[in-house]
Amino acid sequence: MSSRAGAGAPSQPCDLACKVMLLGDSGVGKTCFLVQFKDGAFLSGTFIATVGIDFRNKVVTVDDVKVKLQIWDTAGQERFRSVTHAYYRDAQALLLLYDITSKMSFDNIRAWLSEIHEYAQKDVVIMLLGNKADVSSERVVRTEDGETLAREYGVPFMETSAKTGMNVELAFLAVAKELKERAVQQPDEPRFQIHDYIESQKKKSSCCAFI
Numbered sequence: 001m002s003s004r005a006g007a008g009a010p011s012q013p014c015d016l017a018c019k020v021m022l023l024g025d026s027g028v029g030k031t032c033f034l035v036q037f038k039d040g041a042f043l044s045g046t047f048i049a050t051v052g053i054d055f056r057n058k059v060v061t062v063d064d065v066k067v068k069l070q071i072w073d074t075a076g077q078e079r080f081r082s083v084t085h086a087y088y089r090d091a092q093a094l095l096l097l098y099d100i101t102s103k104m105s106f107d108n109i110r111a112w113l114s115e116i117h118e119y120a121q122k123d124v125v126i127m128l129l130g131n132k133a134d135v136s137s138e139r140v141v142r143t144e145d146g147e148t149l150a151r152e153y154g155v156p157f158m159e160t161s162a163k164t165g166m167n168v169e170l171a172f173l174a175v176a177k178e179l180k181e182r183a184v185q186q187p188d189e190p191r192f193q194i195h196d197y198i199e200s201q202k203k204k205s206s207c208c209a210f211i
């Protein structure tokens with residue numbers, strides 16, 4: 001769904017600004033994913049496909065550093081591809097979504113990854129997300145298949161739900177943390193490991209759930 005919500009919003013002070021793009025087939029839940037992160041709400045009802053591209057800003061705090069994420073929500077439909085390609089090269093991070101209830105959206109991930117390699121910066125942060133994990137009764141893509149594909153491409157992976165909010169914040173925070181670490185890291189320091197960060201945060205939240 002498209003709106004001009006990004007435009008005109010008062011800008012918040014920040015230490016670091018990053019562009020993040022949401023990519024994936026039409027209907028996988030990119031707009032809902034962004035709205036869940038920004039407003040903590042789920043857009044249910046009639047599906048309105050995004051036209052072109054739109055953005056919204058959100059400032060997150062990572063280790064006392066304020067990171068402004070400018071999040072670009074792209075249209076998944078093929079006819080808008082040439083519009084969205086132009087935005088790839090400015091993006092520092094790409095969240096690539098498929099829908100766990102759609103085999104086709106998963107099969108298309110390889111094509112999305114080749115587009116990314118063609119148009120994006122070489123060191124762009126990529127994360128693979130299997131969305132709609134709340135709809136387990138209609139699942140057609142196994143978690144292991146997502147994990148295997150992510151391992152093949154060397155990218156972090158999570159299953160998410162824009163409906164319940166599962167792992168939505170974690171996905172953006174992990175990206176913000178990676179970009180912040182890159183900005184402050186000295187050449188002789190060990191590189192930040194985004195995979196390890198995600199696993200540790202997942203463990204933290206599952207252990208807190210039982211307290």
Ligand SMILES: Nc1nc2c(ncn2[C@@H]2O[C@H](COP(=O)(O)OP(=O)(O)OP(=O)(O)O)[C@@H](O)[C@H]2O)c(=O)[nH]1
Nearest residue numbers: 026027028029030031032049050076132161162163
């Ligand atoms: N159950 C469930 N439904 C979802 C989830 N995310 C999105 N949806 C539904 O999936 C449909 C498509 O969601 P959108 O966010 O508009 O999809 P999109 O990827 O932005 O689509 P385009 O704008 O065409 O690229 C809507 O009917 C949403 O309500 C989710 O995590 N769980």
